[in-house]
Amino acid sequence: MQNSPDSTQNFIPRRVFITGTGMISPMGTDSAGHVASLRAGENHFREIDFFDVSKQRVKTAGVADLADDFEHFMLSEREARGLDRGTRLLLHATAQAMNSAKLDNVSPETGFIVGTSAGAMPVGEEYYKIAARDGERRGQFRRVENYQAQRQAGAVQRALGFRAQTLIISNACASGANAIGHAYHQIRSGRKSLALAGGYDALCQLVFAGFDALQALAESGIPRPFDAARDGLALGEGAAMFVLESEESMLDRGAVPLVEICGYGMATDLHHLTQPHPEGNAAVRSMTGACRQAGMEPREIDYINSHGTGTPLNDVAEANAITEWAGEDAKQISVSSTKSAMGHLLGGAGAIESAICLLALKNQLLPASLNIREADPACRFDLVREPREAALNVALTNSFGFGGSNASLIFRNAS
Template sequence: MVHVSSQRILITGAGIVSPLGLDWLENEASFRANRTAFRPVTMFDVSQRIAKTAAHVDLPTERLFLKTPMRRQHLLDRGTQMLLLALRETLAMAKMPGLDGVDAIIIGTSAGAMGIGQEYFRHAAGSPVKQPGQISRLEFYQPQRQLNAIAQEYDWHGPMILVSNSCASGANAIGDAMAMIQTGKAKRVLAGGYDALAELVYAGFDTLRALAPSGIPRPFDAARDGLALGEGAALVLLESEAAAAERGAEAFAVAAGYTTATDLHHLTQPDPEGKAAIRTMTGACTQAGITPGQVSYINSHGTGTPYNDVAEASAVKAWAGEDAAKIALSSTKSAMGHLLGGAGAVEAVICLMALRGQWMPGSLNIRETDPAVCFDLVHAFREAPVKVALTNSFGFGGTNATLVFTGVDAPTSGAAATPAPHRPLHILGAGAVSAAGWGTAALATAITEKATLPTQESPRTVGTREWECLIRPAPPAPADRLPKFPRLRRASPITKFSMAAALEALEQAGYPQAQGIAPGRLGIVQLMFNGCVQFSGKFYHEVIETPTLASPLIFPETVYNAPASHIAAYLGVDGPATTLIGESSAIIEAIALAHTWLTQGLVDHVLVIGAEECDWLGAEATSYYHPQLQASEGAGVLLLSLTPGPEGKHQLRLRHTPALAYHHEAGKAAHLQALATRPEYNQAQHITGLSGIPLLDHAETAAHLEMSADTPVRIENPSGEAATPGQTTRLHPRQILGETMGAAGALQLVLAATLARQTSQPVSLTLPGSLCAAYGAVVEVE
């Protein structure tokens, strides 16, 4: 049962940037003219590629970001600039002067600021010495830092959540925003997606032979030969009815339904029968209170690849039955290309355009319709009534998502219910892999005993280095820690760390390998900072040095959501599985998303994973940004539920502060210091976030000294012996483990859960991120 609010979710603003135009009106004019946007690629060298065309966005020449200094303007990615343009149009349509009143921003992206990352790699590989500009490239390579630049333009400090489920990212972002409003966690959310063309991504699709050699995608054509890439961004402003009425907003559509599911068939190829797509279309329509026969128009995923189009056509036929022939469908990728992380959001806005204008865009370039087509394929722009529009998005890793939109005047008969009351999160199990070893016991022992863990030099696999660069790697996996699963043979280290920690968390909770959890009732939320960097660096080096020999086996493993996909496939998780990008403290955002799913009743349990792997690129990055720490790696996993664990075990509850973003370290330091002076974040055992950033470390340390003087606490050590009165035991995992980036916050939480069980006492944490955010959390013992 999905608990949803009795209020509808209204759309009061939207913005779109695509190769067909920089706003709503330009895109509509292009659709009316049946225009395509494909042209030769000039941004990077494609002379050694099979395909040589793409759909580019012509950005305006004027300065867009007024609060980012001129010296840093070159660090703002093309995709970020597109997103700002889409935001301006969204706010203008919604008649909002800024972001005041927006409770959260959720953005989907597949590649993030990949262009900046490519520059970092080229500079690193080409110079044996440190370069002053590298720290800025490191900072702005992170998508959350790019989003922070947008928030800074509007002086906005709310939570920013980055979803990266490959080509379904934009649709997932909108669906997650809907869920926040449905469960009463927000009343107004800005959501969408973006991606810009990047050499690594273009080369990756080319090595997979997925790009059309002809340069022209022909979705649902019998002789289609592949997809074409594009770029773009789109946003929608979603509001509860009460929030829209509160400010007198005019809505033009309703976000009526959303469902996501995981296709376990293959990392890059869909199930031929489209089983996951059938589930998402069925679920979204059920939530919207409509039948397939009531859908007027489908904006299909329709990439133009042989496998995808047949699978989607099969899914539509199975889902709609005899009604399929009456449903109009087209693929706008035929005109603008595949926008990857931006596709779901852009195509959602196209559905809104169709609803508002009562027309349907064409599926262009078709010469002979594929026999699998069972629906009304729209070959060219068509004026037609549109009462209900549906859009599908499918991505690498098996993520499937469907959104349903209706007009504001459309009747609703969905299964609306009062949102479930807030219920606390329970930690049922925890798992860890770190430089201390494989398992939570090794982690707790190393931190409480202040172990000195071994370091080693991290040699470059490309070029030479003239300075020492040490790392603290995770030790080799014990023979019994990883299952014999075919996908693990080629998987990245981050996948293996995540898998082992997830299995430990399930075992600890009494669900070995998820046995005992009902089918479809387990979800996965994975967080990472850099992702699968070993394969990304290896693949991009091949693209640069031997472009015709770049391996098609490596590229799929570079996508952010590959690890979650592998874990889902092993555990049989065919429901929600999502990947977030963020700094270490963003594990709290992952936990908040898990709580939303549990509150909705989508699942009964969620594995929340924070993980990172290290190589020479990560090691050098840490030496730039955290010179006092060595780069490290690992994974921390919590199994969460709204239901306590079995009797006879310590019941652990988790609570945390709300998310806040800061544009400068000084603001974050002040917030961190305020957190550290609150009694609830100075429990008998406290896990600090001391991270090697002087300003942040000084703020937290000063607050702890103040609390030690003003609020004496008597505690018991993990050994059971009484500690010195007037002191709080403070543990510093980053100083022991090193900088584990996306795994750091998760490992802090796992450590807290482990110590709380050992001592039967609450454990508090402060979690500072390296870029934007800071949080406090407490693991309580019931």
């Protein structure tokens, strides 16, 4: 079996920095908007008005403010009109990240690594509706072609005028975190010096109806992660993208580091298709692996942005995992779930929550788990129920997905 990079005798890992970030979610359309929302401790749920929810138990979600007159850069008016909602979110975040990093020139060797769960599902919905209604064939080939996630990535690259090595990761709700982690490994190992990475997903009828049919959504429309009486999640939409660079690349470009990525762990839970192991065994392994790669102990983690969906089984499993992983040190670690404010962004969740870790570190701010009335007894850590200032140096984010995908990323203030 081939050795991993960390086990090769001559392997010297490179430090990996984030030099640019872009984001859009129900909490805001840029970093400043997200910080303002985090400081205010605001909920962002409203009734869905761009597809039919009249037959659903739940009718609200976290909806991003996506303007109709969006900037389409180098795309023609016709091409721009053909973009689905998810591609527009991804374009917004990618353009913002490149601008943040002052990245004008993207070489063909640059990695473009994107995580998504639903992809261009609205395009698939349109294909199905037309085929089921009257068998009309006009435009159907275009819909099949644009249903593929790599077409969305290609549209973003055409819009922004670059061509990069594209990799799509679709690993359920861990997709965005896995994309960032994969880019981190590519740079850390010396395979690449710069990469664009992140995740996205847009709200759509089929996915929303599916979660509603599973009765996974909170009937009130308001999720309460880590509350003793939590009753389900809320869905949301958004995208976050990052420019990741080696230290050498960053210095050569004169770029300014925002944070350092210093650890990535992943593990698979084979317990159940949709339910985590009650003790969070795979979550323990992913957090342990991230710490091992970062050369850190759990007590050095100041803040955890948890997966924290608000479902009865997920939250207690993650709470148990944090306690098992950190032991007595868990009491000193601050934990919150920002899904409580904007919903679960599926393939975009790990990316947005990574961006929130970055904002927490840069602004010395602990985001809150909102809507809690009585904390679950399994929470044997500092559950942050109101936003507050704190001295933060290291943050960890967890992302867990259907099928047992578990991913953890560690970020540290750049120094």
